[in-house]
Amino acid sequence: MPRILNVINILLGIIIIAILAAIAADLLSLSMGKTLMPKGGKETALPVATAPRTEDLAFYAPILANGLFGKATQGQLTAIVNATAAAQAAPLTAPVDLLLLGTAVGSFRETFALVRNNSKQEERVFRLGDMVFDAGRLVEVKKEQAFIVVGGKKVELLTPLTPPSAAPPTQPAAHVGVAVSSAGSGNFVIDQRALNAVLDNPSQAMTDARLLPSQKDGKVEGFRASEVKPNGLFAMIGIKNGDVLLRLNDFPIDSPDKALQSFITLKGQSRLKLDLIRDGQPVTFNYDIR
Structure with missing residues (x-):
């Protein structure tokens, strides 16, 4: 009797091993089939990554308006303007808005011009080669005279007491x-x-x-x-x-x-x-x- 039980146990073990081997073979075959699929075979469509949704800036306005992150962050959403674009859009200072208040003539590094921007009500000192506000570059300084380059041409800035040079003395x-x-x-x-x-x-x-x-x-x-x-x-x-x-x-x-x-x-x-x-x-x- 014990001998018969041993034989039955051995047979059951062999059957279980065979079943496990078959299952392992099927899994391995399925995995190898997906990896080594021939070019002419049917391809499985890969899921297309969804493009991130771009929302208009106003979409996020309620977040700040309602103070979602606390009262310290509550307020109105303001768009940031590109600094370069804003600078290009800003009107340039016209030479007629500039008034020469004084000059100092010396060496290259010791030659200056004091210029007033009448539109901005601002006075600044410029050295040779400096950009005079945004009107033009300072290229020449004389006694009571200064010249900037605007559009490739030299333009003279006069002091309040200097008469225009258009009329010759004679x-x-x-x-x-x-x-x-x-x-x-x-x-x-x-x-x-x-x-x-x-x-x-x-x-x-x-x-x-x-x-x-x-x-x-x-x-x-x-x-x-x-x-x-x-x-x-x-x-x-x-x-x-x-x-x-x-x-x-x-x-x-x-x-x-x-x-x-x-x-x-x-x-x-x-x-x-x-x-x-x-x-x-x-x-x-x-x-x-x-």
Whole structure:
């Protein structure tokens, strides 16, 4: 009897092992089939990842409005504007809104311009190469003048006391025929307003002709005029190229300083006497300034 039970137990063990082996084989076969599926076989569709949902910014507004995270976070939701886009959208400062208040001219690092932005009511100091507010880059600084580059062109900024440079100093003397009229025999009549307008800028007046020393017996006797500008001071009083200026109101013109001084003293005078040499002959001109 015990022998029969042993045989039955052995058979049951063999059957159980066979069943377990079959189950393991099926599982292994299923796993291998999924891994080694041929290309022509039916593919199993993979689940498509759902794109994350993008909500409008207003969708989250109630979270802050209702204070979901506490009263400290309660408030209104405000969109953040792109700083670059905002800067591009902001209007640029026009050069006419800038006012030059002062300059300091020295070396490159010691040259500055004090500029006021009238629109922003703001004053700042800029060095050469700096961007003047957002109008243009500072490229040149002079006494009472500064220049910035706007759109590839130099634009001048003026101080409140500096007149516009569009009108040249000699503009009032443009009509020489009207400013000076001949009375005959070396006598002339000069328009006083036109003469004073030219003399307001004596340095510019001295560039209205080229004056070179004229020597006689080794000494300077006067100055020879050349390159006389048609609308300048010298042309106004009748001086021509080649004339040698000797005396003005009996004051000798034998040095550049005396020449400049004598012409400056013309302002406010009512009469003028000019001694010169023209074509080798001494000539005297008399002017009545009215």
